[in-house]
Amino acid sequence: MFPGFVNAYRDKENHVHLYFFPGIDEHGNNIYNNIDMSEYMSSYTMTNNDDNSIDICFYNNKIIRLNVKLIRNIDSGEELVKLDV
Numbered sequence: 001m002f003p004g005f006v007n008a009y010r011d012k013e014n015h016v017h018l019y020f021f022p023g024i025d026e027h028g029n030n031i032y033n034n035i036d037m038s039e040y041m042s043s044y045t046m047t048n049n050d051d052n053s054i055d056i057c058f059y060n061n062k063i064i065r066l067n068v069k070l071i072r073n074i075d076s077g078e079e080l081v082k083l084d085v
Contacts, residue, residue: 001025004032006068016063021053032070 004023023031
């Protein structure tokens with residue numbers, strides 16, 4: 001088992017990135033659902049990595065806060081993670 005997590009950082013071009021790893025349970029399944037970007041209307045790119053992690057690069061350099069709601073795959077429990085960037 002490896003817990004899921006979310007992290008935010010700024011790159012050299014001052015773009016905000018959201019790095020998400022869904023975690024892996026004892027059966028090899030993702031702990032959290034993937035991030036749903038369907039309601040985000042600004043420009044971004046999403047890189048899907050081989051380990052099921054996702055790196056989202058936002059092109060809006062004025063972002064000061066990201067709110068991420070992680071929803072568990074297995075029991076529909078919810079966790080809210082607020083990140084200030």
